[in-house]
Amino acid sequence: MSKVKRDAKVTKAKILQEARTLFSIKGFDATTTDDIAKSSGVNKALIYYYFKNKAGLYAQVMSGLFDTIYDEVVCARGSCNSTTDELHAFVKTYAEYAYKHSYFPALLLRELSDSGAHLPELMFASMRKVFILLSEILQKGEREGVFIKSIPILVHFMIIGTINLMVTTAPLRKKAMEIDDSVDSCAECSTDKITTDIFQTIQKSLEVK
Amino acid sequence: MSKVKRDAKVTKAKILQEARTLFSIKGFDATTTDDIAKSSGVNKALIYYYFKNKAGLYAQVMSGLFDTIYDEVVCARGSCNSTTDELHAFVKTYAEYAYKHSYFPALLLRELSDSGAHLPELMFASMRKVFILLSEILQKGEREGVFIKSIPILVHFMIIGTINLMVTTAPLRKKAMEIDDSVDSCAECSTDKITTDIFQTIQKSLEVK
DNA sequence: TTTTGCTAACTAACCATTTAGTTAATTATA
DNA sequence: TATAATTAACTAAATGGTTAGTTAGCAAAA
Numbered sequence: 001m002s003k004v005k006r007d008a009k010v011t012k013a014k015i016l017q018e019a020r021t022l023f024s025i026k027g028f029d030a031t032t033t034d035d036i037a038k039s040s041g042v043n044k045a046l047i048y049y050y051f052k053n054k055a056g057l058y059a060q061v062m063s064g065l066f067d068t069i070y071d072e073v074v075c076a077r078g079s080c081n082s083t084t085d086e087l088h089a090f091v092k093t094y095a096e097y098a099y100k101h102s103y104f105p106a107l108l109l110r111e112l113s114d115s116g117a118h119l120p121e122l123m124f125a126s127m128r129k130v131f132i133l134l135s136e137i138l139q140k141g142e143r144e145g146v147f148i149k150s151i152p153i154l155v156h157f158m159i160i161g162t163i164n165l166m167v168t169t170a171p172l173r174k175k176a177m178e179i180d181d182s183v184d185s186c187a188e189c190s191t192d193k194i195t196t197d198i199f200q201t202i203q204k205s206l207e208v209k
Numbered sequence: 210m211s212k213v214k215r216d217a218k219v220t221k222a223k224i225l226q227e228a229r230t231l232f233s234i235k236g237f238d239a240t241t242t243d244d245i246a247k248s249s250g251v252n253k254a255l256i257y258y259y260f261k262n263k264a265g266l267y268a269q270v271m272s273g274l275f276d277t278i279y280d281e282v283v284c285a286r287g288s289c290n291s292t293t294d295e296l297h298a299f300v301k302t303y304a305e306y307a308y309k310h311s312y313f314p315a316l317l318l319r320e321l322s323d324s325g326a327h328l329p330e331l332m333f334a335s336m337r338k339v340f341i342l343l344s345e346i347l348q349k350g351e352r353e354g355v356f357i358k359s360i361p362i363l364v365h366f367m368i369i370g371t372i373n374l375m376v377t378t379a380p381l382r383k384k385a386m387e388i389d390d391s392v393d394s395c396a397e398c399s400t401d402k403i404t405t406d407i408f409q410t411i412q413k414s415l416e417v418k
Numbered sequence: 419t420t421t422t423g424c425t426a427a428c429t430a431a432c433c434a435t436t437t438a439g440t441t442a443a444t445t446a447t448a
Numbered sequence: 449t450a451t452a453a454t455t456a457a458c459t460a461a462a463t464g465g466t467t468a469g470t471t472a473g474c475a476a477a478a
Contacts, residue, residue: 006442006457027322029238032433043459048435106322112377113236113319119381128385135392153382153394154371154406161370162363168321173362176337183344185362197363201414215423215476241467252425257469 012050015040020061024103027110028058059120062111065104066126069097073133083141087206088199090134091159095195098167105164131156138206147206155202162198221259224249229270233312236319237267268329271320274313275335278306282342292350296415297408299343300368304404307376314373340365347415356415364411371407 018039022031033054037044051057076089098105111119134156141147166186177187186194227248231240242263246253260266285298307314320332343365350356375395386396395403 008457011457033435034433043457044434045436045460046458049457054434109318110322112374113315113322124381124385131394132392151395151398151406152392154375154403154410157371157374157378158367158407158410161374162366165321165366165370166363169366172333176333183341183361185340186360189360194363197360198367201363201367201410204414204416205410207413217423220423242469243467253468254426254470255424258423263468 008050011040011042011046015042015047015050015057016061016064019057020064023058023061024101024107027107028054055120059122062107062120062123063126065101065107066123066130069094070126070129070133072097073130077133077137083137083144083146084203086137087141087203090137091163091199091202092195094160095163095191095198098163099191102167102170105167109164109168134159141206145208148208150206155206159198159202163194166194217259220249220251220255224251224256224259224266225270225273228266229273232267232270233310233316236315237263264329268331271316272329272331272335274310274316275332275339278303279335279338279342281306282339286342286346292346292353292355293412295346296350296412299346300372300408300411301404303369304372304400304407307372308400311376311379314376317369318373318377343368350415354417357417359415364415367411368407372403375403 015036019031019036022035022039025031026035033044033047036047036057047054047057051060073090073093076093077086080086080089111123131153135152138147138150138152138155142149166189170187173185173187176185224245228240228245231244231248234240235244242253242256245256245266256263256266260269282299282302285302286295289295289298340362344361347356347359347361347364351358375398379396382394382396385394
């Protein structure tokens with residue numbers, strides 16, 4: 001039995017994990033450092049010991065999430081054999097991640113809503129990496145003559161904006177449907193259906209005639 | 210000089226207006242009732258006297274904003290002579306409103322980010338009205354054979370999601386450009402350019418072949 | 419004089435951050 | 449190898465500031 005009583009790595013990881021869960025559910029403001037400490041079974045001061053302050057912890061949580069998405073897109077892109085496929089992989093990977101970790105879109109929207117004001121460098125860099133990835137796909141397609149010239153950031157926001165809103169409003173749309181189902185708000189749509197529809201929309205708009 | 214010393218309507222309106230401004234700039238949490246009271250030149254207790262509590266005041270501010278957008282879209286739609294034109298008017302009106310009142314997208318995203326959890330009925334109804342309006346345009350186009358069948362909520366989110374993200378990230382994109390301008394993030398794009406691009410994308414995807 | 423509009427002063431709770439200290443683990447020394 | 453010195457990991461308990469909401473009562477209007 002090599003029961004280690006103290007292990008900085010484990011402790012730090014535990015705090016990060018609990019913080020991710022709590023920030024996810026309740027957002028930055030509503031999550032208290034007391035909450036995080038309690039969930040992690042750790043003294044509150046350790047948060048300051050390891051992460052400087054609440055904001056520092058948050059930044060690390062968030063860029064961790066973006067890095068994961070980035071890695072997943074890169075991975076999915078690996079098994080593509082056309083640029084159109086790569087675009088599809090981008091949409092699919094992002095959508096699947098967003099639906100699987102449904103707290104993520106909420107965090108992202110919240111973060112963007114107090115826009116840049118105090119967006120940590122770390123997080124900004126991680127976010128940007130994902131955008132650059134899409135830009136490359138679009139540029140490649142353009143060079144190959146399969147996509148028309150586009151404004152990358154608009155394509156990017158069209159994809160992630162739509163997905164994020166679909167995920168965050170899911171409970172809302174369900175509630176709405178119960179009250180009034182005269183207009184289809186895709187309350188029961190599968191991730192796959194949504195992915196497909198978004199991809200097709202984007203693809204059609206990029207199509208070379 | 211008919212300087213009225215006491216007028217409930219005027220006082221209430223003043224509070225609402227200052228609240229709108231402050232919530233816009235700083236969001237719900239970061240705006241304190243003390244701030245609002247001070248800006249309005251009114252005692253804090255009056256907020257509770259007129260609006261029950263901070264959340265009540267917020268709900269009224271937000272649905273006021275949505276109602277304004279709704280009215281503007283309805284108005285713009287009036288001078289259209291084709292369904293495609295109506296779609297264009299929808300995008301244009303929303304984009305112009307969002308850019309003119311650049312705080313609005315931030316408020317909306319923030320509100321949606323703690324999704325429905327405590328979205329006041331009043332606000333939800335005002336939001337939904339705008340969506341229904343777009344649905345009608347899409348259905349009409351479908352009936353006339355100018356649009357293919359689509360999923361209204363996806364089209365809606367594609368429009369407002371993109372616009373909202375473009376507005377909220379404007380300062381961020383500007384900053385990003387200064388650091389690295391190798392990828393175009395549309396930092397200097399005009400509202401008009403963005404409106405046009407979004408409209409064309411949506412239209413192309415709805416096109417009947 | 420009764421109701422409505424309004425204010426100053428207050429409270430109770432919360433919460434991020436700090437401080438001052440303890441205990442475990444590691445390294446150096448005898 | 450035992451022990452002393454040092455560092456790293458951790459804790460309990462404040463601190464200090466903030467903020468939503470309340471209360472009791474005054475002043476103007478009806």
